[in-house]
Amino acid sequence: GVLLGLAGPASGVLLPMFARGDQLARANSLYSMVLRVAPILGAPAGAFLITVGELWLAMLVGAVTGAVWLGCLLHVTHGFVRPTPEPGVSLVKRSGDGFRLLARHPRLRWMFVAALCLDMAFSWPAEVALPLLVSEHGWGVGAVGVVLAAFSVGALGSSAVGAAMAHRIPMFVRLVVTGAGLAAGILVMALMPSVVSLTAVAAGVGLLSGLNGPAIVTLYQQSAPEERMGAAMSTLSLAGIGTAPISIAVFSSLSLALGVQTTWLLCGAIAFVSPLAAVLALRHPAKEAESAPVRLPVPAAV
Template identity: 90%
Template sequence: MDTTAQPTVPWGRVASLVGGQAAVQLGSFALLIAMNWTAVQRGGTGAVTVLMLAATIPRALMLIFGGAFADTLGPRFVLLRTTTARVLLLAAGAVVTATAHQLWPLVVIALVEGVLLGLAGPASGVLLPMFARGDQLARANSMYAMVLRVAPILGAPAGAFLITVGELWVALAAAAVTGAIWLGCLLHVTHGFARPEPEPGVSLVKRSGDGFRLLARHPRLRWMFVASLCLDMAFSWPAEVALPLLVDEKGWGVSAVGVVLAAFSVGALGSSALGAALAHRIPMYVRLVVTGVGLAAGILVMALMPSALSLTVVAAAVGLLSGLNGPAIVTLYQQSAPEERMGAAMSTLSLAGIGTAPISIAVFSSLSLVLGVQTTWLLCGAIAFVSPLAAVLALRHPARAEESVPVTELPVPAAA
């Protein structure tokens, strides 16, 4: 009988982390809807495009440096400061937009918020692997994924409600409050964390390339990056652009778009909840490879569905598989990355997701003009099959990448 003591997971801190994220993500999605609607009112489609670019480009660029900041300064230092700055930004934005009915305040808020979120993203990704290890990390990531699924479902109508009963400043004030809740949770979650020891002669600029150097040196991380990149690349355009076009071509009505997306979200939420309870009992190969094959097949068949009902059913099945596959990708990536370079690793993984959507939309939208919507969608499904293949190749390599640098793992306080 094995009597080796297993590390205790501080589930109280994990719950505080997930709960804080639930609050701040809800406020963020509500604010997104409110800002986009306000931009439409003040400048039409062009204004929304400018706002989206202002929010996404700085965030993607700052992700490169966010990993270096997290590894060099520690997640507590980065998260407390960026979160505080974001709360102050949103509060000031509420004051300004209450009196200024122009587009420029929205663009400034989106730009600065994008920078702050890009710097904070990798530091947030460092926290869960510090609290949970092995199979328990899979459960923790599934809990985190549930938050990300629930936030848009509840945040979108909340944003619409806030903009209906008030103006944009109300949504900004609400987002500032949820940001303050997240800040309070961070104070609890990161209590007792120490800053890593500085590495002589290593600058932040040099460390900003650590994530890409990890991909070059470690095959398992490289193949998991490919798996995430191909899946996000294949899914972004069908979900955001092709679905409304296909529904319009079939004459099913705009309501079908909402129903299909809702079915996907509900399916993903259900399987994320299942993963939070039972992920440690489901083999990684099933969560990663089998679900990846099912996802690719589902994306492929969605383009061929003859009715809105059948498309909705397949979308729900794709959501179910996605709720297991996504946390599995994150978990294996975290388990494979060197602990002292976790921030850099999470920055590149975030780039595979956040940085992929605009590229996917630009590339496949151009191809659809030549090939047609359905054929391009089928091409996306074919690309998605690269993801489970890359996952198989990743599993054939050693589990943990070792770096020849001093280990400066942050101390994790014991559970209260």
């Protein structure tokens, strides 16, 4: 978990180095599409290896794919130069850079709120509430797989569309309109009377998610000072994957008193804060880079 927490922001720093302007939106959509495809292909493959072979074989394949990943990183970062350190600034002092960025840059701050509320509202329904709701209705455990598969297919499809033409879709649509649709979808999912209707709404939520997620990352990258990109992406990761355990703990406790459906509706209401925060973020211009910049480790060829 610690290593993934370091690798995620680092990946977010790399993309803006290779893609600029309109191409950055397409690059983030393509990256999102790869993240969707990987578990779809990897999970069945791993299960097959464990079923027909032994556990050590599946673990070996996992280790090999990790080595390939490392080799790719070594290739794309070859020739990068070390950033020039700021005189008198220690690593401990810079450890709070991400939060200082949020305090100084209103656009980043509102985008942080948008990502935080959306992930907080989505983690508990997907991880906990969905199986509980299915159990309450007596639909069978297979319904959980069908609903999650529909969401993944929808997200994969819209990510592919974004990779091809995200730069042609206005940021307001990709960020605010889809955010409002996501919130409405989360709200409606709690009220669906059948597996078919729940699956259809989940597919729609996935379609919107495949556009909204990369849009949040793209605007965050474009708004952050280049010399503080690592700190900025770390705070975005905190608002994203870092919220899952908090969401599960908070809303699971609330559901004991309010019930599953009512708590799910509360999550949908919280999700509506995301598009509102996105509107406020778009109203603030991207701030210029701070003084005394630290050069990014750009490729030597550049």
